Amino acid sequence: MPGAVNQIPVRPVDGGWSRWLHRLLPGRCLVCREPGAAGRDLCPGCTAALPWMPHACTRCAQPLPTEDPVCGACLHRPPPLEAVIAAFDYGFPVDRLLPRFKFHRDLAAGALLGDCLVHATSGAARPGALVPIPLHVARLRERGYDQALELARLLARRHGLPLRTDLLRRVRATAPQSRLDAKARRRNLRHAFAVHVLPEAPAHVVLVDDVMTTGATLHAAAHALRRAGVRRVDAWVCARVR
Numbered sequence: 001m002p003g004a005v006n007q008i009p010v011r012p013v014d015g016g017w018s019r020w021l022h023r024l025l026p027g028r029c030l031v032c033r034e035p036g037a038a039g040r041d042l043c044p045g046c047t048a049a050l051p052w053m054p055h056a057c058t059r060c061a062q063p064l065p066t067e068d069p070v071c072g073a074c075l076h077r078p079p080p081l082e083a084v085i086a087a088f089d090y091g092f093p094v095d096r097l098l099p100r101f102k103f104h105r106d107l108a109a110g111a112l113l114g115d116c117l118v119h120a121t122s123g124a125a126r127p128g129a130l131v132p133i134p135l136h137v138a139r140l141r142e143r144g145y146d147q148a149l150e151l152a153r154l155l156a157r158r159h160g161l162p163l164r165t166d167l168l169r170r171v172r173a174t175a176p177q178s179r180l181d182a183k184a185r186r187r188n189l190r191h192a193f194a195v196h197v198l199p200e201a202p203a204h205v206v207l208v209d210d211v212m213t214t215g216a217t218l219h220a221a222a223h224a225l226r227r228a229g230v231r232r233v234d235a236w237v238c239a240r241v242r
Contacts, residue, residue: 030100030109031093041112042093051091053120053240060215061086061240079215080222082232086212086240087113087120094239102147102210110147113210113238114154121155121236128202129164130156130236133209133221134193136170152208155236167201168221169194189220195228204232213241 027036034043042050056063057071061084064071088094097113100106132152140146149165156163172192207221212235222233 030106030112031096040115041108046093049093050116051089051094053086053089056086056240058083060084061212061237062242063089063240080219080226080233081207081215081235083125083234084212084215084218084237084240085121085124085235086237087117088239090211090239090241098210098239103143105145110150111154114151117151117236117238118155118158121159124206124236125204125234126159126161127204127206127232127234129162129167129205131164131168131205131207131221131225133207133217134165134168134170136172148209151210151238155208161206162202164202164205166196166198167205168225169196189216193221193224195224195230197228201228201230203230205230205234207233207235209235209237211239211241212237 027041028034029036029043029046030041031046032043034045036042037044038047040047053061054063055067057074058069059074059079059081060071062071062073090098094113097106097109101110101113130152132146132148134148135143135146152163155161170192171194205225207218207225209218212218218235218237222235225233
């Protein structure tokens with residue numbers, strides 16, 4: 001059934017219980033356990049260390065040393081993504097928080113990262129729908145948790161955007177991307193995604209994922225959506241690996 005992969009119930013990362021508890025108890029830094037500050041579960045030192053993304057290419061989110069909007073690689077070979085926003089460069093303490101959220105169901109880390117991504121995308125062009133990068137059903141059953149879906153839920157709620165989990169499906173169980181080089185990542189994701197085409201499919205879609213490394217996963221998903229008739233595909237991610 002289309003969309004069934006993302007229908008396993010999981011606890012929202014910014015649920016009411018967490019917010020209620022946070023009001024009663026003083027926050028602790030998720031990285032060093034010192035008292036939190038500025039309304040986040042981070043101490044002043046770790047807050048200051050957050051590697052917010054500097055000026056970056058609008059098409060791939062790679063940091064740029066100049067004020068040019070697009071990097072040379074994207075000018076030479078435009079990617080299938082029209083725009084990419086990454087909240088952070090992948091460094092400390094994000095490199096500690098993201099794996100905890102992705103692999104260990106650390107909901108507090110997810111809520112913190114999601115809040116930062118909401119902030120980073122506050123001025124972005126608004127799409128017709130947010131679409132999380134789906135896990136294959138076998139991987140979801142193994143992990144029991146879809147971090148991209150949880151981020152997309154938070155973004156949809158905070159930005160008031162439609163969330164569509166019925167458009168994109170992962171139809172091939174691929175090898176973990178972290179073990180592969182860039183060329184192997186692209187080959188690994190060939191024909192990995194399928195789109196359930198509906199008459200009311202939005203013209204502009206934003207893909208949501210936790211991290212962008214080579215871009216192979218997001219590009220494969222964007223190609224699938226474009227082949228199905230979506231005219232513009234962007235991506236919002238918590239962090240970009242250089």
